[in-house]
Amino acid sequence: MSQLFEPFEAKGLRFKNRIIHVPTTLNMSDPQGYATRRLAAAYGAIARGGYAATIVGATCVRRDGLINERMLGLYDEDYVIEFRDTVSEIKNNDSLAGIQLFYGGLIPGLGTTVPLKDGKGWIPDTVSWGPSDKYIIGNPKPGVIPTEEYENIVEAYAQAARRSKEAGFDFLSFHFCHGSLPHANLSLLSNQGRTDKYADRFLMIEEIIQRTQELCGKDYPIIPRLCVDENLKGGFDIEYFAEHYAPRLHALGISVLDCTFGSMLMAESRRQDISSNEFIGPSFYTPKVVNKDNIQTLRKLLVEKGIDMPLIGSANLITPDHLRTMVDEAGADFAGVCRLSLDDPDFPNKMMEGREDEIRLSTHTGASLLQGNIFGKGWAGSAQNPVFGRDDEYRIIPTNRPKKVVVVGGGSGGMEYAITAKEIGHDVVVLEKSDSLGGAMDWAGNYKNLPNMEMLRNQPNYHRKMMEKWGVEAKLGVEADVDTILAEKPDVVVLATGGKPAMPQIEGLEDALASSFACTIDEAMARKNAPELGQKVLVWGAGEGAELAVDLKIGGKEVRLLDVLPQYVPANYIGSRVWAIMALMPIYGVTFEGNRLLTSLKDGKATFQDSDGGEETIEADNIVICPGRAPNNDLADALRGKKVPVQVIGDARMPRSYGNAIHEAAYLVRQL
Template sequence: MKLFDPIKVGGITLKNRTYMLSMGSPGQLGQRAVDYYVARAKGGTAALVTGIVASYDLLVKRIEEMRPLVDQVHEAAPDCKIAIQPAICGKDPAPVSPSGKYWDATSKALGMGRGDAPGPVALTKDGIKEAIEIQAESAYLQKKIGFDFLEFHGTHAYVLRQFFSPQDNKRDDEYGGSLENRMRFPLEVVRAARQAVGNDFAITYKMPALEEDPNGITLADSARFAMELEKAGVDALVVSQGLNMHPKGYIATVVPLYASYGLGSFVDYAEFIRKWVSIPVVAVGRIVRPDQAEAILEEGKADIVGLGRQLIADPDWANKAQRGAWGNIAPCQSCNSCLDRGRYDHMTCAVNARAVQERETEYGPAQTRKRVMVVGSGPGGMETARIAAERGHDVTIYEKGDQLGGLLRAAAQPVHKEQVERLRQYLVMELGRTGVKVKLNTPVDAALVKKEKPDAIVVATGSRPRTLNIPGVDRENVIFAEDALLNQSKVGKRVLVVGGGMVGLELAETFAKQGKAVYLVEILEELGRDLALYNKPPVVQNTKEAGVVSYVRAHPEEITAEGVKV
């Protein structure tokens, strides 16, 4: 496979074409974060880019904090290359001070104007000079401490893109106006960094191909910019979209799942930019399957594939892909659980409970082998069976129905949710790989337990749907979500969906797109109250575009043969 051919990027050689994209901020790099990156390095990834770090932070306090990360990654996987992503925060930075206020210093951050924080300000000439010097010095320190390369973040909400973008750059000096002037600052940053690190240290640049705004960056702008970046000393280009925001919401959410992009969201942008440069180009945007990655390379759309959340879901993606164990790759669901940081004290993943807990969840072989009965074959039951079997237990999973999967079977039915079926198939294959015995059409009762005499029983039978305490709820024209999704022929041409959470919204959109007249009622004052922050806008918007008529602060009072009284 071309995916596993080495490739030269400036002064380094990547052992294969896999490139872990920067995601978020690494925060304080404690051992948990180090273990997280080490797991992806051991998993066969050729290049890792850590989360973004403000360049000024690297100078004043954080560079030594990075040393254990570099050393442990290189010790665990000497052929894995690692970089940090330094950046000058732009108009959308997060607060960094204990007070939650934005720094009032032009070369360190530009506030968004929230509350009593300063609003966006224009960098002075001295500020521009200082910013360039900071980037160059931080690049030198990154090389000195042992990083293999660096990646400039030149897109989304950061200053390098803001200078390049005509919709953000309103300057009337030599750094604004014409394309040449708008390119000047990012090119000066790259040249200064190149001078600081020499020619043997690779520099990559994450660039915007297009802004979905009539006043934004065009493909013609990006083609010219890509050529100039190559001349300035960039060794590879990571090609993404320009803006953080999209008409339907936050781009990290809209692109992955709920818009019409599908897999490989921005691969076409990489293909376009690749025509204008001779350096390697990295494609990004929901690249999740080895065959998909291989096709991108074979068709000449990119030279390297960028993997983001898929490597959160399965750190061993590259190793599994290389040995042909594609079905045993835990598939990213693009559900953005990893972005829903407000609910937890660390990043989480819906399909990989070990993410950012690699050390704590390294249980090893069981001291005593037991006969384990797992009751229920939903995701919880199958994952429990898999882990128990991997630890050496003799595991049998019991399912009262004729198929494995539990609620995953229903969850895979709504529009946009095809990935859920891949998750079900993955878990089923993992049962086979680990030697779990499967008993279908086998309800578990006391007699069966007495007969089998297991040493341990895990009850993973899931939950029951909450019903309504109103007249008529038991009528034949009432159907619960799971049944409606698995037996869609039961659903008529006019549908009332009760509940405007995730399940209700997905049901409503799915049936509306089948041409049904769909109405949705939600007792709360807004739709999607249970959705993750980033998921809510596009999910709600999709139901509107599908023609769903929604009512909030409404609830059914009675169900009759003719309809529903709300």
């Protein structure tokens, strides 16, 4: 029996279960850093989902420490009242309310699109500085903080902590990790050469907590988020932390330690199999429950030292089983989640109620932060869950004027539209030409050798479950035409027919496809009746095909990856996993060969022309054509003049990511 839903008490706090929404920046403040109604609704939605505690993400204690332009602030007394709406949303939903206090240090300047002045961030009046200039994160030439500024920032932390208590938060979190100033001071790498009191690397953290306790009382609970292992060559590790930092931290009387591992400092990772950054923000291919061993090691060392300190373990917890593993096997007292909170804020309640098959599990890709990365002028959201961040305006309002809605296409956009329309109260039918629902997302993860690809099926699996739950009628194997559609007597037609391969004009292509020497990536990845590729495979079109090339190479194939473009440009739907793909290519010996125009296919040979007009003919067992996508929207023209409104969504409008299709569907269906 899992401990996940057992209550837990820790120094002034009673947690109803062991699931905590750990802090992340949502970028939902106003331009001055004040909390907004959007922020309150977002955190209210999370709290309503059944979390024991909900921690508001990084809130800056001084404006010069901002790392993005919509970051929360607690700079003076004016900010207190604006947080009370957020606090009420969290506490009214029976979740403990926490807030994380932050100061940028070396991070300002990260993700800049403009040149930086020495020691400055990209936001006006922000600074990039640390205990030394030895290691960087954002600005390549950071400043070095003088002693008096350290002392001023310590006081800013404590005063922000006092304001947090006045706003009604149940406890404090401090951002002592990931390259913020307190972590930079803690680091063996960045804190070098100081001769003042802050040469004591733990002192800044100690002073912040002590001064906070002076202002807020020693009984005010504190749950700091600390880097326990930098995983950098020359940085501190878990053993060093347990020996030098944990005893001093425990002596300060904290309630719980929120453990993170890894650092954003620009230094070589100690572990070559997993980079330091992956312990903070796991990439698509990072092992699940990546910090399981780290938590086990930390727990063992703390027990040996007689330190009884509750721990939060997090990072790459994608499924309910991962949360149970973190608590029941790794030994953490709490499972900390963030990505899953955005994709499905209701997942704790669904777990508790035995509805785990209804959880909208993360795909971990496709622009998880669809509105723009939080370091790049955007607010945090979910590609899969269009409601997050729009919780007020996207509430379901039952209709008193039901319409007949015909959705053509059962992919991500089509199913999202159909499910929501049915939930609103409309009469819905989905016409799908294949014998199964899911669209491109159902075959996109059908790689045999790359890890974690099953996550791509999480979204179509969820959609199919919701189609079943809401009783949405789906007619499979129907090649919809105008007559078929109009026979349904629709009040509105939704074309979610997706994209199709943008096949180029190539001599011999038709014969090559017919003989199975050539196939498209759609065919190569199909779940049913996929061709058996030979030993020597050409992949033409790196935008779509780079990941396939790596997968085939891992599987022992001889692979060449060629593209007409001079450099690798990933397809839209590859999303955030592009960086991982680029890292894997050299590891497995996949070389991008650019400026290669495919001109002809004949007798098991492919001829390419380079930018100088030279030709190369390559013999292979197969060639996989990955030509990119074009809208499959011929029905839009065919339905014009038929006196029925037509909406075109997703790749049928313009090939992009599945997240765009879902978000377009969510918006348009609410306009019916």
